[in-house]
Amino acid sequence: MQAAYIHIPFCEHICHYCDFNKVFIQNQPVEGYLESLGMELENSAAKYGAGELKSIFIGGGTPTALNESQLEKLLRHIQEKLRPGKSLEFSVEANPGDLSFEKLQVLRAGGVNRLSIGVQSFQDHLLEKIGRVHRKEDVFRSVEDAMKAGFENISIDLMFGLPGQTEEDFRSSLKDAFSLDVQHYSAYSLIVEPKTVFYNLMQKGKLVLPQQEEEAVMYNILMDEMESHGFHQYEISNFALPGKESRHNLTYWNNEEYFGFGAGAHGYVKGVRTANAGVIGKYRNLISEAGSAAIQETKVSIEEQMEEEMFLGLRKTAGVSKKHFAEKFGIEMDKVFNTAAEEQKQKGLLEESGDSIRLTREGRLLGNEVFQAFLGLASLEKNE
Secondary structure: OOOOEEEEOOEEOOOOOOOOEEEEOOOOOHHHHHHHHHHHHHHHHHHHHOOOOOEEEHHHHHHHOOOHEEEEEEHHHHHHHOOOOOOOEEEEEEOOOOOOHHHHHHHHHOOOOOOEEEEEEOOOOOOOOOOOOOOOOHHHHHHHHHHHHHOOOOOEEEEOOOOOOOOHHHHHHHHHHHHOOOOOOEEEEOOOOOOOHHHHHHHOOOOOOOOOOHHHHHHHHHHHHHOOOEEEEEEEEEEEEOOOHHHHHHHHHHHOEEEEOOOOOEEEEOEEEEOOOOOOOHHHHHHHHHHHEEEEEEEEEEEHHHHHHHHHOEOOOOOOOOOHHHHHOOOOHHHHHHHHHHHHHHOOOEEEEOOOOEOOOHHHHHHHHHOOOOOOOOOHOOOO
C-alpha cells in the first residue's frame, strides 16, 4: 500500500466555501472518535498488514482543532497501529488560527515532518469574507513557530477567484507568500460547492465573484511568479522546490492505492474504492459493530481505471507516460484514447513530450474540459 489518509472532522469555525465532512468541535465526542479511529487503524492493519507506507496525511476538518492531549492520542494510535517507517512523508493540515507552538511540538514529537497550512489569503478583509478567523499576522507567527519546532517541509495553501478579490490583491498575497521560507505552495481557484454558505449566497444573488477572464489572469500570474521564484509546477495547482513535491498527493494523481480512515474518508484498496460513513455517530457504531465504517464499496473496472489514469495523471505537468500506461494495463494508450487525445491536441490543449502526453499551458487553464474528453471512451475505443 502506498499511502494513508486520516480524517479529523472537527472545526472551531466553518469556512464559507468548505464542503468537506466537518462539524463544530464543541460538545462533540472527540475522545470517543479517536478511540474508534484507533480501532479502525488496528483492524485495517490486521486485515491488510501495516506494510511500508510512503506517506500519511491527516486532513479535515481541522486536525489542529484538537488539543495537545488529543493530538498526542491520535499520533500514538498511528505509531502503534500503522507503525510508519522513518523515511515516509507524514503531513498534517494546520490552521494558523489554532496552531500553537505547543501543538507544533506535539506534532513533531509524534513523527509529523510536513505541514500543510491553510493560509488562503494574506488580505484580512478577504479572509473575513470567506469565513476564515485567522489573520495575516497569524500566518507569519505560525510559520516561524513551525521552523522553531523543527519543521523543514512546509506548504501553504492559497486561493484565487475569491469574492471581491482583485489582481492586485492576489499579487500582494503572492509577494507575502514568497517572503516566507517555505518549500511548497498549493493554489486553487474558488469552486462554489452545494451545501456551503457561498452556495446559498449565490442562489440568492448575493455572491459577487471575479469574472472567468479575471480568474484566468490570476492563474497566469500564479504560474509566472512561481516559476520566477524557483518553484516548479508539478501539478495544475501545486508548486514545489526540487524534491519537495507532495508524495501523498502524487499517490492520487498517479492513480495508486491508498487507505482512507475516519468519518467520511475515501480509500482505494485492491481495486475497490471505499467511502466511510460521514456522520460521526454512525461511523463509531459501524466500527464498534462491524470493525469497518465503509458504507460504499465500488469495484473499479479496467476501463474505469484507464480513464482515471488519464484524467488524474493529466493533472501532473509531466503528464501520463505511454510506456507506463501500456505496462500497467497491457494495452497501448493510443489504442484506447487516440481519438480523444488527437482532438485535444488540435485544440492546443494537449501535447506530446517525449514518452508522455501532457497539458499545454493553455490546457492547464481548461483542464476540466480536457479531462471530460476521456470519460466514457475506454470501452468504446479499445473494441473498435
